[in-house]
Amino acid sequence: MALFEWNASYSVGVASCDRDHQRLFSLINELHEAMRAGKGNHVVADVVAELEKYTRSHFAAEEGLMLRTNYPGLAEHKAEHASFVSKIADIRKEMAEGNLRQAVPVYTFLNEWLSHHIREIDHKYSSHLNGAGIH
Numbered sequence: 001m002a003l004f005e006w007n008a009s010y011s012v013g014v015a016s017c018d019r020d021h022q023r024l025f026s027l028i029n030e031l032h033e034a035m036r037a038g039k040g041n042h043v044v045a046d047v048v049a050e051l052e053k054y055t056r057s058h059f060a061a062e063e064g065l066m067l068r069t070n071y072p073g074l075a076e077h078k079a080e081h082a083s084f085v086s087k088i089a090d091i092r093k094e095m096a097e098g099n100l101r102q103a104v105p106v107y108t109f110l111n112e113w114l115s116h117h118i119r120e121i122d123h124k125y126s127s128h129l130n131g132a133g134i135h
């Protein structure tokens with residue numbers, strides 16, 4: 001069973017962002033499944049690397065939308081993104097060095113951080129972006 005199930009409460013009302021968020025959670029689920037199935041470290045490391053790459057790309061796209069529409073909360077939002085990117089880069093490095101034998105705290109952290117970020121931080125831009133014609 002997947003760790004994360006998407007539902008409407010996660011929608012931010014912007015289709016491209018919703019798609020990205022669904023892909024991010026799908027990657028976290030992949031990581032969960034890989035660990036549960038006892039897949040090798042290289043599989044787990046590959047999923048974490050993909051997650052880092054996709055997260056960076058999503059954050060850049062989202063920040064582009066906020067910049068383009070003069071979103072007033074951009075600086076604060078970017079700081080949240082930067083903090084997460086730094087954390088996931090640390091996790092990837094730790095995994096590459098074989099220092100993270102227990103992945104449970106890793107995917108729990110990723111899942112909780114993204115759930116909170118989407119519901120509490122991303123949601124704040126919904127009406128602003130929608131008002132600028134972005135849906």
Ligand code: FEO
Binds near residue numbers: 059
């Ligand atoms: Fe969808 Fe702010 O990340």
